[in-house]
Amino acid sequence: MKFIDEYRDAAAAERYAQAIRRITTRPWTIMEVCGGQTHAIVRFGVDELLPREVTLVHGPGCPVCVTPVELIEKALEIAAMPGVVFCSFGDMLRVPGTARDLLSVKALGGDIRIVYSPLDALKIARETPDRQVVFFAVGFETTAPANAMAVYQASRQGVTNFSLLVSHVLVPPAMEAILSGPANLVRGFLAAGHVCAVMGYTEYEPIARKYQVPIVVTGFEPLDILQGVYMTVRQLEEGRAEVENQYTRAVSRAGNRPAQKMIGDVFEVVPRKWRGVGEIPASGLGLKPEYAAFDAEKRFGVAHRIVDESTVCISGSILRGITKPHECPAFGTACTPEHPLGATMVSTEGACAAYYRYRRVQLQDSPRPGLETTR
Numbered sequence: 383m384k385f386i387d388e389y390r391d392a393a394a395a396e397r398y399a400q401a402i403r404r405i406t407t408r409p410w411t412i413m414e415v416c417g418g419q420t421h422a423i424v425r426f427g428v429d430e431l432l433p434r435e436v437t438l439v440h441g442p443g444c445p446v447c448v449t450p451v452e453l454i455e456k457a458l459e460i461a462a463m464p465g466v467v468f469c470s471f472g473d474m475l476r477v478p479g480t481a482r483d484l485l486s487v488k489a490l491g492g493d494i495r496i497v498y499s500p501l502d503a504l505k506i507a508r509e510t511p512d513r514q515v516v517f518f519a520v521g522f523e524t525t526a527p528a529n530a531m532a533v534y535q536a537s538r539q540g541v542t543n544f545s546l547l548v549s550h551v552l553v554p555p556a557m558e559a560i561l562s563g564p565a566n567l568v569r570g571f572l573a574a575g576h577v578c579a580v581m582g583y584t585e586y587e588p589i590a591r592k593y594q595v596p597i598v599v600t601g602f603e604p605l606d607i608l609q610g611v612y613m614t615v616r617q618l619e620e621g622r623a624e625v626e627n628q629y630t631r632a633v634s635r636a637g638n639r640p641a642q643k644m645i646g647d648v649f650e651v652v653p654r655k656w657r658g659v660g661e662i663p664a665s666g667l668g669l670k671p672e673y674a675a676f677d678a679e680k681r682f683g684v685a686h687r688i689v690d691e692s693t694v695c696i697s698g699s700i701l702r703g704i705t706k707p708h709e710c711p712a713f714g715t716a717c718t719p720e721h722p723l724g725a726t727m728v729s730t731e732g733a734c735a736a737y738y739r740y741r742r743v744q745l746q747d748s749p750r751p752g753l754e755t756t757r
């Protein structure tokens with residue numbers, strides 16, 4: 383499993399699918415908590431290779447999708463302020479707030495720039511000291527080290543016109559929230575390989591024990607996912623609930639300690655709202671008090687905005703694995719990538735976008751809810 387072709391080898395995939403079929407005796411619902419895995423599953427039809435008893439559901443694994451609408455509204459408010467340069471990764475620009483998105487603020491004259499790293503935003507701040515430069519820090523544990531580094535460097539370099547609008551979320555508390563929900567169907571998890579590359583996987587061990595669910599750290603290619611599903615089903619069938627690592631080429635149990643230290647130096651664990659899910663205790667990162675001067679919410683006085691979620695978009699139910707994207711009445715009609723009603727239709731990692739891109743034609747040929755083709 384060294385090169386991309388090997389990860390996508392159809393004959394090997396079929397062998398894994400046969401192995402899963404051989405060991406499966408009962409229905410199992412398994413959730414992946416990573417938008418990259420969701421897209422690989424839908425794009426390559428991994429779920430269609432599995433036996434009927436094994437259902438894959440898509441969890442809250444897309445950071446853009448789980449950013450609450452009130453954070454988007456704060457971003458829109460700050461980005462429209464005179465003298466502000468608002469920097470973001472490109473995938474946030476079309477995420478809808480209550481009435482507009484960052485792209486429409488840009489069209490009205492807002493100085494909104496797409497950057498590829500928070501350090502690019504810090505560079506802009508150094509080069510334009512007369513402007514306030516804000517970086518929209520959205521993401522899981524994967525992007526937190528670079529965002530922490532940007533604040534750390536800004537502090538050391540005395541850059542006072544730089545700040546972060548922070549919307550960092552943490553995966554393990556979201557998994558616990560799903561497992562504790564009354565409608566929970568999930569019996570096992572594929573944990574996101576890139577998150578574990580940073581954080582390791584010791585945090586998952588108490589969850590596996592407490593809720594008696596297998597958790598398999600899994601990569602992103604079709605064979606990774608099939609192997610992760612095989613390992614999860616094998617545990618379920620054997621009555622085990624352990625953390626196992628499929629993605630050994632990138633993940634160690636302890637993770638990346640320097641990256642963890644950088645996160646811990648700059649951020650602290652805080653409660654965080656998840657779009658469509660609500661507030662989950664200790665599920666996010668916020669700047670530590672010693673870095674409060676770099677907090678855009680405080681700098682621009684938008685910390686206490688409260689905004690209601692859309693009543694049309696059911697992405698909260700999708701992100702908890704209760705509903706599939708094509709079961710939303712707005713899917714492909716009122717809600718499309720060109721006119722999205724929710725973030726899960728916008729983001730390149732969103733489940734609704736994946737179904738729209740890879741399953742739309744197939745779904746048009748099957749009556750709603752169409753579970754025949756997507757299970």
Ligand code: SF4
Pocket residue numbers: 694695696697700707710711712713714717718722723724725726727728734
């Ligand atoms: S199809 Fe659109 S409205 Fe429906 S859940 Fe997905 S993003 Fe929300």
